[in-house]
Amino acid sequence: MSAIKYPIQGSCQCGGVTYQLLEPPLMVAACHCRECQKLSTSAFSITAIVKASAVEFSGDMSDWSRSSESGSINAAKFCPTCGNRMYHFDPQAPEKLKLKPSNLSDTRVIDPSMHIWVSEKQDWYKIPEGVTVFDKQP
Template identity: 30%
Template structure:
């Protein structure tokens, strides 16, 4: 089994996984750009049963283009998002890749909202694209 721990900047909120990610993806939508403060978001999806959450979180609910709701859990002390859930994917927990602070984390295999991708960004060879 692969155990990895994601945490907020101050370490108060953690998510520990006991499984490999189901999918690692990047999203170029403007909401993800605003949420991360970067030009895209990189995230890994895990079965909810393989993730243990510790610490207190505050939440923010965002409604996506298709109407589904994502609930973001972030540390009330330092503000870092550690995980989120998507209304239509109740059996999954999504964790921002950067929260693992692991340069050896698996590369993304899926890229969405590329029409909003910054012109200087290049995705890995062989990645699956969805507009």
């Protein structure tokens, strides 16, 4: 397999929001909490933690937020036309973004090294060996 070349292009389903990921993610995690199951309409959601300075967005995005179990705010940016979630962020830590990387043109960066909230994992999904696992939020 060839090396991943940056920047990598990304976009929402309709193309109204585009972006470039300029460097590799700091980490990639699979979250199994019920909220992420709702978000992904699947067993878990994939998140790539990136430096905010490592991604450049173009296009209008809408906002949404909710409180997390810890009481912090989990804010999100999404395309107002097609509804694709682009990233989440903590307003208290704006230097990092929780990018939703499935909309990248090269998805080889999606290789979770961590699975979180496995206490809410679907019983039928088997977590691969060799990854770090947390019952809840680390």
